[in-house]
Amino acid sequence: MFKASLVALSTAALAAAALQGPPAQADQTSAKTAQAVTTTAKTAAKKAKEPKRRATVVGKGGAVTSVDPYASRIGLKVLKEGGNAVDAAVATAAALGVTEPYSSGLGGGGYFVYYDAKRGKVSTLDGRETAPRRIKPDAFIDPATGKPYTFTPDLVTSGVSVGVPGTPKTWQAALDRWGSMDLADVLAPAAKLARNGFVVDQTFAQQTADNRERFNAFSSTRKLFLRHGQAPKAGSVLRNPDLAATYDLLSRKGMGAFYKGPLANQIAKTTRKPPVRKTDLPVPRGSMTPKDLRKYDVVQHEPTQVDYRGYDVYGMPLSSSGGTTVGEALNILERYDLKSLSPAQVQHLVIEAAHLSFADRAKYLGDQDGVPVSTLLSDLYAQERACLIDPTKAFAVPVPAGNVANADGVCATPNTRGEDAPDTENVNTTNLTVADKQGNVVEYTLTIEQTGGSGIVVPGRGFLLNNELTDFSTVYDPADPNRIEPGKRPRSSISPTIVLKDGKPFLAVGSPGGSTIITTVLGILVNRIDLGLTLPQAIAAPRVAPSNKTPVPAEQAYLDAYGAALAALGHQLTVVGAAGTSAAEIGAATGIEFGPGQQLTVAAEPVRRGGGAATVVKK
Template identity: 50%
Template sequence: MIVRPALCTIVLTLVTVAVHAKTPVATGTGGAVATISEQASQSALAILDRGGNAIDAAVAAAATLGVTDPFSCGIGGGGFMVVYLAKEKRVITIDHRETAPASFTPSSFTANGKELDFDTTVASGLSVGVPGTVRGWHEALQRYGTMSFAQVLAPAIRVAGDGFTVNDNFTRMVTENTAKFSRFPATAALYLEDGKAIPAGTLLRNPDMAKAYRALATGGVRAFYEGPLAQAIVDAVNRPATKAGSAVMGGAMTLADLANYEARLRPAVRTTYRGYELYGMPLPGSGGVAVGEALNILEGFELGKLPRAQAEHLYLEASRLAFADRNAYLADPEYVEAPVAGLLSKDYAAKRRALIDGRKAPTASVAAGDPYAFQRDASVPLRPLPAKGKLLREGAHTTHLTVADKEGNIVAYTFTIESWGGSGIVVPGYGFLLNNELTDFDFTGPHPNVPEAGKRPRSSMAPTIALRDGKPAFTVGSPGGATIITTVLQTIVNHVDFGMPMDDAIAAPRLSQRNGATTDVEPGFAGTAQAHALARYGHRWSSAPEEIGAANAIVFNPDGTVTAVSERRRHGIGSALVQNKAH
């Protein structure tokens, strides 16, 4: 057994115990859950089995993901939760996106008139937004749950204390972040051994994170936003403890920033597509709007009757147009009067659809449209000049989970700390990583998404719930930064238009066109027949293919059963569980 230094009380043991095989698809009755972590899915199922509802189970799964998938999520970040309440037959959303500290201004990411270096800013206290996750969990449980923090955090406390076996994917993520993690002693003590990633097969215990969760279990939400834990967060942000010779920028977060943080309950974005009602996250989430606009554009084509390559060409072009508008107009609705109604207008979609050349992809980015004429809102008389579209760098590393209970309540939940490993700063003594969410702002303006005090950076997270004939049909979401939007969009097209079972829809090769000269694809795609067919339309592929997203979904079948679906291969294979499995 290896005992880590006192500055971070982590215990590592190399074990050879086989990890329980994950099942990426499960069908049955009762509750269902799909996450990227077996332990997280088991935590949710345990809460459902104890009589908790989908909201209780979602928080339990999320807390466990903070232990087993700490590089993509946790209490040091924020997220978006979309909830279907079965008795009331309505959808609500909980926005607990991080906010900029009160010290922030539109020039916070500039020096001498130039943008700060992006990667340097990521690994700094300056990138850390005021965390919203704990406040979001509190609001969800208080309003819609049936259990306490102590009850739903118990499984995660057990996993953090007893440990879990690190797999190859975990080690790979640490390896990719070794340079960042090595700057911070508390982080290095947790995830590195002799300067290298802890190896697969290691039993990783994190008693400091268990301590943080126990503080929430006994003290509730105030234990995070006030007192010793809050002070530890402020100190870690403003004066990051770094190894000798490593210069890292500090932030300017205060205890008041934490104490004043509020989650927001916002009306869901709603659109329709081929008989489905789709509900998604509103601003500052751009995903619900962008997915809705792209589907409205695609609704004018009979994709299921077209040759596959032609239909996929149209999917890519609809995504391109939606991203042009998303990049130009969308930001925190408390700071920007974004033309959401116009962007989601079916008439506006028809105007944008007319710009698509069914035979050829454009060779450059397309311009944003003018949705103001379709806004149907007399309070927005002006038509601001759209900002020049540019592909903003956005962390691709988030996590999505989905839970349903036997009563029919559903949670689609995406939450994040932004880049893999967030800022790289572990809060000493508490074992969790802090986000780098503020790098989701545009560093310079004019732009709707520039940083401002208290503002929430625009997000691409797109947890989605679909109804048909007033009843739940499916839910889907994914991590992946800006590729979240295209993953959710493509999965819906695969499932609804191409008639693919949800597991096949998720497993299919992903193509992400975000109004760029090239389309992002995954490794192995470029030489395929599918790629060659699309290349005849003028599509070109990214030069550095990477895995795109790690989606999770639940399908509500006509016979009353549910099918939970996760990834077959991405992110080390996902975990889908149901309470009563069909044989």
């Protein structure tokens, strides 16, 4: 149905402008001979045409934008053949599981936000991973030392870090509720892509090399991604027939085959007995059982909503902290006329608002009952929090959380400093944005957490398992809303956002980036709504990632533009990562803006993570 094609992707750089056993007998035939195969780019080029990569396109009739040209092209093909936004979003996500396996895939989870044009309503699906029923409060403590495992590589490279995957059920739930195509038709192009292969870009090659020690620890992962023990070279072609066979299995039997039966049994066993080969890593074992998979389900919640300068901003509710934290920061910033201020003054206020909302995030937000979301998103509470901001001087970081039990709008200056809450969210996730000709919109962020997740490929199945449970606090504290508990979902920062104006879509945007997702989305909204940048400009602009910690990480371009002025106000900033690596970037956003006459401005990163791929049905 779809032709697989090959592309050599550009090197990521900063935009200065702006189970050891075999699979079950019932379905092991095709997987038995499957293995990763690499060929030269010259040979591959004879078989397919390279897909084009554009950061911005304008047109009508529907659009898809993601970090990857293969995935965007597959989603666009679904739209052109009559599928709706949900069909295209799931097809795009399945393709990202092939080309972005270190950021997404069947072994992970995510958050799905959907605008239904007929109903004029925004809905959400929480496909976050859950902790196994048998997990213990001290699961992240090394019994040999009585101290927490070293976070990386020890804890993340483990079975104990794996949460029950939510991505497969998210896809099925979205299709069941709002889709128009069968699961088999939606998965078919990604299965074909996995069989035919994709051209390895520099980012993928570097990510594999960076994880070589972890990947070499598992026989199944080494076989797929480290042929002869070496990372694939940029320009080579990586095929994953095991994943194709898994997609085929799910197409035939439905997503129930992931959560019940031989595949579910194998996933659970892999977390308890990882396929470890020779390694010095401890690889702590997990406690997942087939029942954990059988009992898993996605959750449909009402989205968060705040009114910001006449726009209705809808976000992802708990278990993600994204919608609440972005919403609180916007409410604080609404107290100021940002358009009248200098660029440095605007950035000062954005940083301070983010610090305040992150303080409340650490204190109050988690997957549990009784979280005071309505108070945190109230204008009265925002007024009280904004009182702490001095327009001429940065406050001491960390700032304490507010008192939600006594939110009366009256200014109150804290006499103590806040606590520096640890952050273990990883920056590598992926995001996609889709719109169709009927006006339906999907904003979807999906992840396996660490670059390469737990490092464990389920043998013969072609996908990595997540390490999302490391998003729980490492040390158990009964008062911590993000403490480890059986069946609980770890707190996330994922922030897929849909903005309406007069009840109609104005903007949809999201990004990967761990805790920096919140400030990436916040910055894009401020850039577009307050500062009048176009959506492509708002996405390309340099970024900062305040999270109530010091120093505050920022891209080099951000430091060049604002560093001196912000330092004069007392801010402590530091460049993120090292020059010339993907770590020197914050986020990898995608977005669509909805203009008059059904015009769509479709945007992706021009440079970050190698540049994204924006596509539109009719230019």
